[in-house]
Amino acid sequence: MxxxxxxxxxxxxxxxxxxxxxxxxxxxxxQTTTGTSIARGKVVYTNVCLPCHMADAGGVQNMNPPLIKTTYVLGNKTTLIKIVLRGFNEDVEINGQTYSNTMGAHDDLTDRQIADVLTYVRHSFGNKASTIKATEVAKVRAIYKK
Amino acid sequence: MINKKLFFAFCLSMIMAMGLLSFKLIKNDNSVKSHETVSAGLTLPEGFQAAIIADDLGSARHLVATPQGDIYIHLARAKNGKGILVFHVDGDKATLKSSFADFGGTGIAIKNGYLYASNSREVYRYKLDDKNEVINPDKPERIVKGLIDRRTHAPKAITLDNDGNLYVNIGAYTNICSEYDPNKTGCPILDSAGGIWQFKADKPDQTYKDGIRYAAGLRNVVGLAWNQQDNQLFVMQHGRDQLHNLFPNLYTVHQSTELPAECMFALKEGDNAGYPYVYYDWIQHKNMLGPEYGGDGKKLADPKYINPVAAYPGHYAPDGLLFYTGNQFPQKYKNGAFIAFHGSWNRAPEPQAGYCVVFQPFKDGKPDGNWEVFADGFAGTEEQKASGHAVHRPCGLAQGPDGSLYVTDDNKGTIYKITYKKQ
The missing domain is CATH 1.20.5 (Single alpha-helices involved in coiled-coils or other helix-helix interfaces)
Incomplete structure (x- = not known):
């Protein structure tokens, strides 16, 4: 007892x-902590990413890839930032499924917004990866700016 | 102490009660109306039965049935190097006869002793014998080649008329052309995409220059069929996406969920359906000027663009169209249209919808009266449907020689056969 x-x-x-x-x-x-970045990132995700990648980040069959534990989401930060800034126009194969919709460039988002949304995605939907800082986004943006 | 335990027990029972209640509510929500039957997981009008005759085939897209009881199913991607599966159907049993074609794709049709099938760039045909079996499965004749394939809206759905012509959808490889028309001077991709092209059904290796753009301004068509009653091409257009996301000041989230309509067009040569400049508002019953080109949700489209002959809720994704000419189903279905709606993804954050086969009544070769859901339940539970992670997604339609209706599912690769028994 x-x-x-x-x-x-x-x-x-x-x-x-x-x-x-x-x-x-x-x-x-x-000041920005991971927590505040995630909270702000969720807002960006809802407005910008959710219509294609879905509320649960599960994506859409054949069209829009999932954002759950994929190498794209968890892997190299520069590659991931570049996808958001420049869009994505290649077939992606994830777990034997091919996703083929074109993703537009989102360079209209600020460095802060991109850092927030990527930090949110990397800390949600079962994902565990490091945060992304606005300065890191700025660096990648500078590389691809003509 | 006792109080705490009591409280705990009370909480537990409350949770259980709520769970039971919600289960009951869900059950009530899905309750079968008296005039419907449930069969093979599908909800159908009274008197209809469904049977799963094949399963786990891969991404089963369009299919075609022969008078001898065979069905040819085209897979989106070849499986073990075979893109077309042939089954013989006997009652509710389908037996795999053979498989061939080293390419996946959507389009498949039979006309004048040939089986036609397409991938994302080409159309092939196979000569059939008098039993409608392919004579030489390894040596198809290439009829069309070099069509544009930029992955988005790449499948080339096909149909044929009675005068030796082949019709091929060439979808626009973009949502609304904005990335190709930044200054809004006119969408430049319409010379080779965003329309229906006509080719000769029997001339090998045709390219764009051998065909004609039969109808322009169609964003993407997957369901299309030749209507034998008035000898005309009918197509189902997939409407544009993201009105709210792109124009949050002009369209609410809800408007963007329901708009624009998925449209049925009856086409004549030279018609222009107006993509990307216009969209159809099925709530106002008006053809609207698109926001990219100065529209505001109120301004009307230029009347030079044709109106649809029927319109359906936004983002349902019509992937199959069939005019029913059989005698098995009740009289009201004769010469009407069945439409397979693949189901939405662009209704988020609102619940996804579609994933059903709709019946559109016709009279004298034109839609007449309201459409109705004919077969539903493909998606699974309400939750699976709302999330967009549907279990089955209707795609292709075909009519068997006895008047049965076949429906493919391109998610699990299930083939349904729907039949009617007089009560």
Whole structure:
């Protein structure tokens, strides 16, 4: 009986702690942390990416590739940033499926917005990869600017 | 202590009750109306039955049936080096007879003793014997070559008329041409895409210069068929995407979900359906000027562009069109059109929709009366449908010699046979 009770106590303590922690995380902070970048990135994702890549990032059969644990999303940052800036016009094969829709360039987004949305994607949908900073986007943008 | 336990138990029972309730609600939502039947996972009008006659074939696109009871199915991508599968159908049983063609694709048709099939650049034909079996599966004759293939809207759906002509859809390889027409001086790709081209059905190795652009300004057509009643080509256009995303000030998310219409056009040579300059608003029943070219959701299109003869909700993706000429189904279906809607992806963030076969009544060779959902349930659960991750997606349609209706699914490669039994 006592062990059970302790268990319940412990569990509720952890839950409470987590809730408080999450609450803290949600509070606006001036400087960019991964948390704030993810929150802003989600807004960009909803407005710009979701119509093609879907709310669950599962993509669309034959057309728009998924963004879940793919080498494109988790891999080289420069390659990924370049896809957003310049669009994508090649067949992609992921897990034996081919996706062939053309993705337009999104160079109208700011460095901050691109960093945020990519950080969001790399931290969501089961993805775990490093954050992307606006300065990194700026560097890639400079390379491809004529 | 006891209180906590009680509270815990109360919470648990509440959760369970809510779960049961939502299950009940969902069940009620999907409840079968008295005039419908459920068969092979499909919801059909009363008296109709569906059977799965083949499964797991790969990406089964269009198909065609012979009077001898065979069906030729074209796979989007060749499987084990074979792009066309031949089954013999006996009742609800389909037996694989053979497979051939080293290319995948969508288009497939039979006319005057030949089987025609297309990939994304070419159209081939195979001579058939008197049992409508391919005589030499390894040596097709290439009828058309060198068509543009830029992956987007690449499949070349085909149909034939009664005067020795072949019609080929060449889809526009873009949503709305904006990347090719930045100054809005006119979409430059329409000389070789975004329309239906006509070629001779029997002349080998034709290219663009041998064909004519039969109808222009069609974004992408997958479902098309020759209407024997009024000897005319009918096509289903896939309407444009992203009105809201591209013009958030002119179109709400909901408007962008429902608009523009998926259109049925009855074509004559020289017609222009207006892509990318116009779109059809099925709610206002008006042909509108596109926002890329000065439209605002209210300005009308130039009347020189033809109007559709029927219109359907946005993004349903019509991939198959068949005029029903059989005698098995009730009289109202005779000479009407079945349309296979592949289902949407561009309705997000609202729920996806489509994934059904629709019946469009016709009278004297023209749509007459409201369309209705004929076969539904391909997508699976409501959740699978809403998310767009449908289990099955209708694509091709064919009529068997006994008047049965075949439907392909290009996701799982399931082939359905729908039949009617008088009550």
């Amino acid at each position: 006592n062990i059970k009770l302790t268990g319940i106590f412990l569990a509720s303590f952890i839950l409470l702690f987590n809730a408080l922690y999450a609450q803290n995380n949600k509070q606006p902070i001036r």
